[in-house]
Amino acid sequence: MRYFCRVSYDGTPFCGWQRQAGGRSVQQCLEEAATTILRHETAVTGAGRTDAGVHARAQGAHFNCEPIRDIGRFTVSMNAVLPPEIAVYGVTEVHDSFHARFSAIRRSYRYTICLRKSPLLAGRSWQVTYRVDWNRLADETAALLGEHDFTAFCSSGSGSRTAICTVTAASIVRENDCMVFSIEANRFVYKMVRSIIGTLVDIGRGELHLSCADIIERKDRSLAGTTAPPDGLVLDNVIYPEVE
Amino acid sequence: MRYFCRVSYDGTPFCGWQRQAGGRSVQQCLEEAATTILRHETAVTGAGRTDAGVHARAQGAHFNCEPIRDIGRFTVSMNAVLPPEIAVYGVTEVHDSFHARFSAIRRSYRYTICLRKSPLLAGRSWQVTYRVDWNRLADETAALLGEHDFTAFCSSGSGSRTAICTVTAASIVRENDCMVFSIEANRFVYKMVRSIIGTLVDIGRGELHLSCADIIERKDRSLAGTTAPPDGLVLDNVIYPEVE
Numbered sequence: 172m173r174y175f176c177r178v179s180y181d182g183t184p185f186c187g188w189q190r191q192a193g194g195r196s197v198q199q200c201l202e203e204a205a206t207t208i209l210r211h212e213t214a215v216t217g218a219g220r221t222d223a224g225v226h227a228r229a230q231g232a233h234f235n236c237e238p239i240r241d242i243g244r245f246t247v248s249m250n251a252v253l254p255p256e257i258a259v260y261g262v263t264e265v266h267d268s269f270h271a272r273f274s275a276i277r278r279s280y281r282y283t284i285c286l287r288k289s290p291l292l293a294g295r296s297w298q299v300t301y302r303v304d305w306n307r308l309a310d311e312t313a314a315l316l317g318e319h320d321f322t323a324f325c326s327s328g329s330g331s332r333t334a335i336c337t338v339t340a341a342s343i344v345r346e347n348d349c350m351v352f353s354i355e356a357n358r359f360v361y362k363m364v365r366s367i368i369g370t371l372v373d374i375g376r377g378e379l380h381l382s383c384a385d386i387i388e389r390k391d392r393s394l395a396g397t398t399a400p401p402d403g404l405v406l407d408n409v410i411y412p413e414v415e
Numbered sequence: 416m417r418y419f420c421r422v423s424y425d426g427t428p429f430c431g432w433q434r435q436a437g438g439r440s441v442q443q444c445l446e447e448a449a450t451t452i453l454r455h456e457t458a459v460t461g462a463g464r465t466d467a468g469v470h471a472r473a474q475g476a477h478f479n480c481e482p483i484r485d486i487g488r489f490t491v492s493m494n495a496v497l498p499p500e501i502a503v504y505g506v507t508e509v510h511d512s513f514h515a516r517f518s519a520i521r522r523s524y525r526y527t528i529c530l531r532k533s534p535l536l537a538g539r540s541w542q543v544t545y546r547v548d549w550n551r552l553a554d555e556t557a558a559l560l561g562e563h564d565f566t567a568f569c570s571s572g573s574g575s576r577t578a579i580c581t582v583t584a585a586s587i588v589r590e591n592d593c594m595v596f597s598i599e600a601n602r603f604v605y606k607m608v609r610s611i612i613g614t615l616v617d618i619g620r621g622e623l624h625l626s627c628a629d630i631i632e633r634k635d636r637s638l639a640g641t642t643a644p645p646d647g648l649v650l651d652n653v654i655y656p657e658v659e
Contacts, residue, residue, distance in 0.1 A: 181534040226535060228591075250532045258532035260592075288494045288502035290425040291470055291649070295535070347472075348504075405535070 172238050173269060175414055176246075177261040178217070178230040182401065183294050184256055187223045188230070194223075197257060201232065204252040208245065209236045218271045218409040219278060222362065224401030226295065228281075231409035232259075233271040261414075269413055277339060277410040279355035280364045283403045284372070286348050296349065297368075297403035303375035305350055308343050311371055314384040315341040315354065322390040324367050325360035326398070334360045334390075343371070353407070362398055370396035416482045417513060419658055420490075421505040422461070422474040426645065427538050428500055431467045432474070438467075441501060445476065448496040452489065453480045462515045462653040463522060466606065468645030470539070472525075475653035477515040505658075513657055521583060521654040523599035524608045527647045528616070530592050540593065541612075541647035547619035549594055552587050555615055558628040559585040559598065566634040568611050569604035570642065578604045578634075587615075597651070606642055614640035 178201065186194025190202070198215055205213035218231035239245045242262050249259045268274075283296040315338045322334040340355040352368060370386065373379035373396030386394050422445065430438025434446070442459055449457035462475035483489045486506050493503045512518075527540040559582045566578040584599040596612060614630065617623035617640030630638050 179532075179534055181537065228535060255532075255537055256534045258534050260531050287504050288423075288499075290423055290500045290502050291472060291539070293425065293499055 173233055173235050173265050173267050174239065175231065175233050175261070175263050175265045175269060175271065175411075176259045178227060178232050179258045179260070180227050180230070181256040181294070182221060182224050182226045184254075185223065187225070188217050188219070188221045188227075197221075197227075197230075200253060200257055201259070204249050205234055205236070207252055208248045209239075211236065216271050218275045219359070219406065221404075221406050222365075222401055225404045225406065227406040229408045230406055231271045231275060231411065231414075233265065233269060263414060265413060269411075271409075274411050274413060275409045276412060277355055277357055278359060279340070279353065279407045279410070280359070281405045281407045282352040282354075282364060282368050282399065283405075284350045284352070284368070286350065289348060292349065294402055295405075297400050299350075299372060301376050303372055304377075305343065305345070305375060308350075308371050308375045311374055311383045312341045312343045312352065314382065314387075315367065319387050320390055321360050321363055321387065323386045323392055323395050324363045324370070325392065326362040326366065327392075331360050336360065336363070355408075364404055365399045365401065366392075366395055368399035368403070372399065373397060417477055417479050417509050417511050418483065419475065419477050419505070419507050419509045419513060419515065419655075420503045422471060422476050423502045423504070424471050424474070425500040425538070426465060426468050426470045428498075429467065431469070432461050432463070432465045432471075441465075441471075441474075444497060444501055445503070448493050449478055449480070451496055452492045453483075455480065460515050462519045463603070463650065465648075465650050466609075466645055469648045469650065471650040473652045474650055475515045475519060475655065475658075477509065477513060507658060509657060513655075515653075518655050518657060519653045520656060521599055521601055522603060523584070523597065523651045523654070524603070525649045525651045526596040526598075526608060526612050526643065527649075528594045528596070528612070530594065533592060536593065538646055539649075541644050543594075543616055545620050547616055548621075549587070549589070549619060552594075552615050552619045555618055555627045556585045556587045556596065558626065558631075559611065563631045564634055565604050565607055565631065567630045567636055567639050568607045568614070569636065570606040570610065571636070575604050580604065580607070608648060609643045609645065610636075610639055612643035612647070616643065617641060 190199045201215040215234045285296040285298045318337040325334045336356045338356045343352045434443045445459040459478045529540040562581040569578045582600045587596045
């Protein structure tokens with residue numbers, strides 16, 4: 172049987188989603204918890220690999236196992252075995268053809284920038300205290316919408332064949348003492364959101380004299396700005412036609 | 416000269432707002448930081464004493480000192496000296512008659528209840544997983560509005576002369592996987608919000624067969640429910656006619 176689940180995590184203590192030597196990953200914790208509870212080796216596949224320190228509200232994942240009799244009890248057990256920084260919910264049986272990564276039609280991310288020291292958002296935000304023209308960045312953000320080749324916002328080491336992504340929503344809004352950037356696309360390339368955020372801030376503070384549209388068009392990573400820190404980034408949702 | 420400032424803090428590592436022997440308090444950290452930067456003993460007075468583990472988004476405070484030449488620089492220095500869990504902002508000169516506690520006309524609190532394990536809200540919420548009739552609690556919450564004697568929701572040890580408070584706003588709304596309770600009043604008695612929250616949840620889960628209105632009217636603390644944990648509580652704002 173194949174099961175789908177949602178995974179929420181505080182990425183701070185992890186080396187990222189993906190299992191790797193020399194670090195504790197979210198995937199590893201999930202596989203260990205599932206293996207303990209289901210009493211057989213269980214591999215867990217995620218919708219996407221978040222980097223070290225990046226958080227998730229509703230990552231998607233699937234795993235194969237013997238039929239689970241009581242899904243409610245399984246969920247409670249998983250959450251008891253998992254560390255406090257990881258939770259699963261929305262466990263549901265899916266068709267064998269469902270795949271957490273390949274069945275996803277869209278993903279969305281949120282990035283929070285604090286305009287001052289914010290103890291209640293520590294570890295969940297990037298503190299930007301220099302002067303930034305945020306109004307200008309609303310236009311820059313709108314330029315991301317549509318199908319583009321995001322080579323300029325793709326870090327090396329991704330192994331992707333193509334950097335073409337279709338951005339279906341992009342906004343930057345003020346919420347109290349923060350600027351919250353939201354983006355939804357069919358797919359994202361390696362470190363794309365953090366590269367975009369770092370570039371937007373560089374443009375808004377006048378350190379970078381190019382527009383997002385120019386940078387995208389020239390497909391040159393060296394033209395884009397800095398990569399924003401992982402703390403502010405949350406994988407907010409992964410959208411599937413089949414579930415929810 | 417008298418100065419006003421806003422204080423935001425993650426209450427987790429503190430014994431509460433107020434200075435006390437045998438624990439590190441927010442007030443003590445502020446006084447130590449101000450004394451370091453201003454180079455003379457500085458006392459800091461807050462609008463209200465939050466309990467151990469309770470957070471604040473916009474606590475109000477005042478202090479007396481020699482004229483501060485550069486308020487922006489003073490704020491930056493304070494935030495550098497303060498621990499990461501405390502920040503000050505909105506420092507402004509006020510009249511000698513201004514008092515952070517007595518000049519405040521209203522205070523507001525937010526309390527976040529998570530309906531499942533939520534790593535991104537750990538330490539900022541109370542996890543309530545038993546079945547609660549939240550719809551019923553909307554009516555119970557509305558019953559708090561107006562002027563009442565909140566003796567039934569006042570823990571002993573407060574030292575208040577009276578428990579009469581005027582509640583100017585009260586709501587409970589769903590936000591994603593949380594229920595967020597907001598309340599604004601001219602004043603609050605000791606542990607009032609946490610007593611109300613614990614009581615609401617007890618009513619909503621059918622453990623307590625009284626309404627909030629009944630409990631208020633009978634003025635008997637033993638009739639109210641449990642006291643909710645501090646983690647979910649944030650002093651959201653303190654409202655002054657003079658500032659902002």
